[in-house]
Amino acid sequence: MSVRVVARIRPLLESELDKDIIVTAASNDDRKTSNVVKIPSPKNEAEEFSFAFNSVYDNQATQEHLFTAEVAPHLKSLFQGLDVTIFAYGVTGTGKTHTMRGGLKLAERGVIPRLLSGVFRRAKKITKDSGGDTTVSVALSYYEIYNDKVFDLLEPLEKRTPSGLPLRAEANGKTVVAGLSERPCEELKDFERLYIESNINRVTAATKLNAHSSRSHAILRVKVTQVTGDMVHESTASAIDLAGSEDNRRTDNGKERLVESAAINKSLFVLSQCIDAISRGERRIPFRESKMTRILSLGQNNGITIMILNLAPLRSYHLDTLSSLNVSSRAKRIEVREIENEIVYKQAPRMNSNSSATGMARQPLRPLANAHNIHSGAVAAAAAAESKPSDRPVKAFNVYTDKLKPIPTSRPGANTAIKRTSNTNTQKRISESDGGSRPSKITRPEIPRPTLVPRHAKPSQPAISADLIEAMVEKKVSEILASRTQSAPVPPEVNDEVQKRLEALERRIEDGRHDDTRSEGLRFLLMARQRKERGQDASALKMYEMALPFFPGQAKLIGKIEKLKARLEDKKDGRDMEASDLRDDDEQPVERKAKKSSRKAEDIDDYIGAEADVDDESFVGRKKKGKKSRAVKVAPISTIEDGPSSQDLLDIINSRDVAMIMSLQGFGPKKARDLVDYLELMSEGDGGLIASLTQLRTKNSPANIVRLLIVGRSFWYSEEVDDSIRAEYVHARKSTSIEIAAHGQTSSGDG
Numbered sequence: 118m119s120v121r122v123v124a125r126i127r128p129l130l131e132s133e134l135d136k137d138i139i140v141t142a143a144s145n146d147d148r149k150t151s152n153v154v155k156i157p158s159p160k161n162e163a164e165e166f167s168f169a170f171n172s173v174y175d176n177q178a179t180q181e182h183l184f185t186a187e188v189a190p191h192l193k194s195l196f197q198g199l200d201v202t203i204f205a206y207g208v209t210g211t212g213k214t215h216t217m218r219g220g221l222k223l224a225e226r227g228v229i230p231r232l233l234s235g236v237f238r239r240a241k242k243i244t245k246d247s248g249g250d251t252t253v254s255v256a257l258s259y260y261e262i263y264n265d266k267v268f269d270l271l272e273p274l275e276k277r278t279p280s281g282l283p284l285r286a287e288a289n290g291k292t293v294v295a296g297l298s299e300r301p302c303e304e305l306k307d308f309e310r311l312y313i314e315s316n317i318n319r320v321t322a323a324t325k326l327n328a329h330s331s332r333s334h335a336i337l338r339v340k341v342t343q344v345t346g347d348m349v350h351e352s353t354a355s356a357i358d359l360a361g362s363e364d365n366r367r368t369d370n371g372k373e374r375l376v377e378s379a380a381i382n383k384s385l386f387v388l389s390q391c392i393d394a395i396s397r398g399e400r401r402i403p404f405r406e407s408k409m410t411r412i413l414s415l416g417q418n419n420g421i422t423i424m425i426l427n428l429a430p431l432r433s434y435h436l437d438t439l440s441s442l443n444v445s446s447r448a449k450r451i452e453v454r455e456i457e458n459e460i461v462y463k464q465a466p467r468m469n470s471n472s473s474a475t476g477m478a479r480q481p482l483r484p485l486a487n488a489h490n491i492h493s494g495a496v497a498a499a500a501a502a503e504s505k506p507s508d509r510p511v512k513a514f515n516v517y518t519d520k521l522k523p524i525p526t527s528r529p530g531a532n533t534a535i536k537r538t539s540n541t542n543t544q545k546r547i548s549e550s551d552g553g554s555r556p557s558k559i560t561r562p563e564i565p566r567p568t569l570v571p572r573h574a575k576p577s578q579p580a581i582s583a584d585l586i587e588a589m590v591e592k593k594v595s596e597i598l599a600s601r602t603q604s605a606p607v608p609p610e611v612n613d614e615v616q617k618r619l620e621a622l623e624r625r626i627e628d629g630r631h632d633d634t635r636s637e638g639l640r641f642l643l644m645a646r647q648r649k650e651r652g653q654d655a656s657a658l659k660m661y662e663m664a665l666p667f668f669p670g671q672a673k674l675i676g677k678i679e680k681l682k683a684r685l686e687d688k689k690d691g692r693d694m695e696a697s698d699l700r701d702d703d704e705q706p707v708e709r710k711a712k713k714s715s716r717k718a719e720d721i722d723d724y725i726g727a728e729a730d731v732d733d734e735s736f737v738g739r740k741k742k743g744k745k746s747r748a749v750k751v752a753p754i755s756t757i758e759d760g761p762s763s764q765d766l767l768d769i770i771n772s773r774d775v776a777m778i779m780s781l782q783g784f785g786p787k788k789a790r791d792l793v794d795y796l797e798l799m800s801e802g803d804g805g806l807i808a809s810l811t812q813l814r815t816k817n818s819p820a821n822i823v824r825l826l827i828v829g830r831s832f833w834y835s836e837e838v839d840d841s842i843r844a845e846y847v848h849a850r851k852s853t854s855i856e857i858a859a860h861g862q863t864s865s866g867d868g
């Protein structure tokens with residue numbers, strides 16, 4: 118079966134109601150449901166591109182509708198032992214998190230909570246229908262990939278190591294995160310609690326690593342284990358909220374961003390390359406170039422894969438939308454093998470040296486000849502009896518070793534089927550499970566015989582350990598990336614003067630922080646300016662457009678928007694490649710244009726020049742001089758102790774008002790919502806307000822929120838903050854570039 122790709126076009130947001138819609142859903146046959154996305158050519162409005170998908174959901178589609186049609190039918194497969202992967206892909210702000218996580222209200226709940234609800238419901242039914250013979254347990258893992266490093270979201274921040282958790286290829290071909298924690302969930306409420314708490318972790322963790330919060334992929338794994346007698350059937354549902362692919366297009370063109378710390382961009386780029394390579398039938402698929410693609414293992418994993426392509430209908434997303442339409446329409450050509458996970462036969466617990474303490478008889482030592490045969494009971498005893506007395510005096514007993522032994526092609530009696538495929542109908546041999554008076558031996562290292570050979574694997578390759586291969590690949594990738602860095606154009610440095618202006622604007626935002634509307638508008642302006650300085654014109658344009666409703670009719674702001682639009686148009690002309698390259702071979706009868714790899718050089722002087730005739734957002738109006746400004750300390754670290762009291766912070770936190778919380782630097786809509794969710798959850802028991810920052814900590818918030826506020830916002834200071842957090846903040850402040858990146862990205866949507 119191919120990857121199922123469905124597109125979802127989000128509705129216009131309130132701030133976008135006057136915007137131009139260019140993406141529509143249609144049907145290419147007479148079906149009632151839509152299966153085509155239509156979008157005009159960026160070069161010629163009269164020409165329309167059509168991208169066909171398995172299904173297309175328009176702005177009317179509810180969360181329930183999407184779930185019922187796309188995910189619910191696969192719950193059955195999950196319980197039949199198939200792994201199910203659902204991932205949301207799309208440009209920043211197109212609704213991935215809305216789709217996967219959704220809101221708190223029942224109707225707004227996204228795929229993940231609905232999936233869990235379905236899992237628990239089905240689990241109950243199975244147990245009931247089996248009269249209690251089958252028990253189902255559910256366990257959760259949740260992690261993020263930030264900067265190409267894996268961090269466990271269920272563990273406190275203190276447990277994180279700078280390098281994150283390693284990935285490991287398992288014998289069955291799956292890639293797993295080594296050392297990832299797993300929490301059992303007995304009911305939906307357990308899940309909800311864990312999920313909300315760990316989403317807070319995600320936010321905080323990202324801030325700890327200095328404000329790339331919206332730039333992480335979040336992966337939730339739901340392991341379902343069904344036990345009937347000694348049969349254990351395990352399957353996993355993975356729900357993945359990929360970070361926004363806002364910069365993917367730019368990376369694709371110039372490659373200059375590939376090696377930047379925002380490795381998320383690289384991983385999305387690698388993902389699109391993997392999809393291209395698979396759909397072209399190439400032998401080499403660059404999965405290993407990013408952790409996200411290794412984990413996603415598109416086309417390598419068995420089971421069911423659903424890709425939800427999130428789209429914004431707006432013209433301002435035009436090229437980005439085309440880009441993601443193109444990538445995902447190729448993804449639907451990827452074949453996934455629908456193979457159930459093997460049933461594992463449960464055996465007695467491992468007997469270790471302490472086991473005698475439990476009163477169980479120690480397993481007798483057996484001759485070496487049987488070292489890798491997993492016999493038990495009579496079979497093992499018979500084998501031992503049959504074995505000739507050895508001439509060799511030493512090691513006349515079984516030695517457990519991690520070293521692999523060659524597997525004989527035919528090994529009568531050898532138990533290679535501790536794991537059995539459910540579809541071989543192999544009957545469990547009585548001698549293996551019931552035959553002995555001693556516990557069967559399950560502790561022997563299992564011989565890694567992949568039952569499924571990855572499609573492109575060469576069977577005759579010499580045995581190199583997975584770690585070694587990984588090290589070699591990583592070394593190679595780093596070399597390639599390093600050489601790309603050297604040849605890549607140097608990103609524009611932010612000029613001192615511009616930096617001062619940004620800081621001035623920042624100060625004004627701080628001054629206006631009690632005027633929510635104004636300060637939110639200013640915040641968009643600040644983000645716009647920062648993005649503009651970094652050459653992210655499209656993103657800057659978006660931010661300016663978002664600022665406009667706060668300063669309606671402001672000629673200078675409108676002027677800026679127009680200028681940016683014009684500049685983007687110019688760039689577009691220099692990048693015909695995108696529009697043409699975005700064509701889907703199947704659906705687009707349009708002539709493919711030659712790929713232009715060059716892009717107009719982006720000149721920082723141009724940006725500064727463009728700004729010169731427009732005073733620093735003077736249209737927003739300044740606060741009257743003399744009015745006492747709040748004690749906001751921008752730069753000197755030595756003075757941060759004079760910063761505002763933690764009461765300010767608490768007032769905002771206790772307001773539980775998403776808009777108010779968003780007025781804090783570092784809080785986008787999602788982070789703000791996370792915080793509100795968290796507070797709601799925390800207050801379930803006592804219903805009270807947060808009285809001190811310490812209380813946040815004692816409420817198992819492991820200083821996350823405080824940390825987020827301090828590091829993200831940079832100016833808050835409280836004596837309740839650890840020295841370590843402060844040191845972190847000081848460190849962050851030392852680097853202007855980090856700070857700019859921080860301010861630029863924290864609010865850009867929280868991944």
Ligand SMILES: Nc1ncnc2c1ncn2[C@@H]1O[C@H](COP(=O)(O)OP(=O)(O)OP(=O)(O)O)[C@@H](O)[C@H]1O
Nearest residue numbers: 127209210211212213214215360361865866867868
């Ligand atoms: N189907 C929808 N119905 C209503 N609102 C939606 C829908 N999809 C998205 N939105 C709203 O659009 C905004 C952006 O959505 P969301 O944050 O989920 O995007 P995203 O793709 O996850 O962005 P990022 O990549 O930055 O994480 C949010 O305010 C969200 O509530």
